[in-house]
Amino acid sequence: MGYWIGRLWLALWGWRIEGGERLPAKFVLIAAPHTSNWDVPFMLAAAYVLRIRVSWLGKHSLFKGRCGRMLSALGGIPVNRQAPQNLVEQIAASFNASTNLILAVPPEGTRGKTDHWKSGFYHIARIANVPIGLGFLDYGRKRCGFGGFFFPSGDVRADMDRLRAFYGGIRGKYPDKAGRPRLREEDAPVGEVKSPSESK
Numbered sequence: 701m702g703y704w705i706g707r708l709w710l711a712l713w714g715w716r717i718e719g720g721e722r723l724p725a726k727f728v729l730i731a732a733p734h735t736s737n738w739d740v741p742f743m744l745a746a747a748y749v750l751r752i753r754v755s756w757l758g759k760h761s762l763f764k765g766r767c768g769r770m771l772s773a774l775g776g777i778p779v780n781r782q783a784p785q786n787l788v789e790q791i792a793a794s795f796n797a798s799t800n801l802i803l804a805v806p807p808e809g810t811r812g813k814t815d816h817w818k819s820g821f822y823h824i825a826r827i828a829n830v831p832i833g834l835g836f837l838d839y840g841r842k843r844c845g846f847g848g849f850f851f852p853s854g855d856v857r858a859d860m861d862r863l864r865a866f867y868g869g870i871r872g873k874y875p876d877k878a879g880r881p882r883l884r885e886e887d888a889p890v891g892e893v894k895s896p897s898e899s900k
Contacts, residue, residue, distance in 0.1 A: 706748030709741065710844075719846035720750045726801045727833045727849060728825040729754065730863075732817075733872035733879070734806040742837050743804070746844045754804045757791070777803070788823045795828035804835070808879035819883045822859070826852045834863070840871035856885050 710716065731743060747754045753775055760778035763771055768778075779790050795801055803824070807817035825832045834847035847866050852859050863881045872878045 702748035703751060706745040709745040710749065713742075713842065715742065715745075715842045715844060717746055717749060717845045718843050719848070720746070723750070723752060723802075723846070724831055724833070724849060725799060726795055726828075727803075727831045728821050728828075729802055729804045729833045729835045730821055731804045731806040731835050732808060732867060732881070733837070733870060733875075734808050735811055735872035735874040735877040737811070738873055739837055742844055743835075752802055753800070754802050756804050788820070788827050791824050792828040795824075795830055802833075807881075811877060813877050814879035816882055816884050817879060819885055822852055822856070822883065822885075826854065834866055836867070836870045837872065838870045839873045856883060860886060 731739070743754065755775040755777050757779050758771060758776040760780045762768065763776065763778040772778075777791070777794055779787055791803070795803075805821040805824070807819075807821050808814050809818045821832065824830075829851075831849040831851050833849050835845070836847055837844045850859070850862065860881060860883060867881050
C-alpha cells in the first residue's frame with residue numbers, strides 16, 4: 701500500500717526518483733537541502749516507492765509505552781541527548797546491532813539559513829564504518845533520490861568539497877533558506893577529523 705501511496709503522491713506533483721538502484725543495506729542518509737516542512741512527505745513518498753525504511757533520531761524519553769512502540773515502528777531510534785559526548789557512539793552501536801539501517805540526518809539542523817552544517821552525519825558514518833548517501837530533493841527539476849554514496853575519508857575538506865560540488869546544483873523549495881555545505885571542522889588544522897568523543 702505504501703508503494704502505491706508514494707507513487708501517487710509523486711505523480712500528482714510531477715516528481716520523479718533518480719538513483720535509487722542497488723542501495724546499501726546500511727548508510728547515513730543526508731537529507732538536504734531542508735528548507736520546508738514539505739520536504740518530509742516527499743522524502744517519505746520516495747522511501748515508500750523504493751521500499752526502504754528510513755529511520756530518524758528521537759529523544760529517548762519519548763520512547764516509552766505504547767507511544768514508544770509506535771515511534772519505533774515509524775523508524776524512530778531513541779538517543780540520550782543529555783549525554784551528547786556519547787551520542788555518536790550510541791548511534792554507531794545502533795548500526796552495529798542492525799543488518800539494515802538507513803538513518804536520515806538533516807545536516808542543516810534547521811529550516812532556516814545557517815552558515816555551517818552540523819557534522820554529526822559525518823562522524824556517525826566514520827565511527828560506524830558505513831557510507832554516506834547523498835539524498836536530495838530538487839524542487840527546481842522536481843527530482844528526488846540519491847546522488848551516490850561514499851565512505852568518509854577523514855579528510856573533511858576533500859569530502860566536503862565533494863558534497864559542495866553535488867549540492868551546489870540542487871534547489872530547495874526556498875533556496876534563500878538553504879544552508880551552505882560547510883562544517884566548522886574545516887577551519888581546524890589539516891589532518892584527520894576527530895569525533896567529539898575522540899577529541900576529549
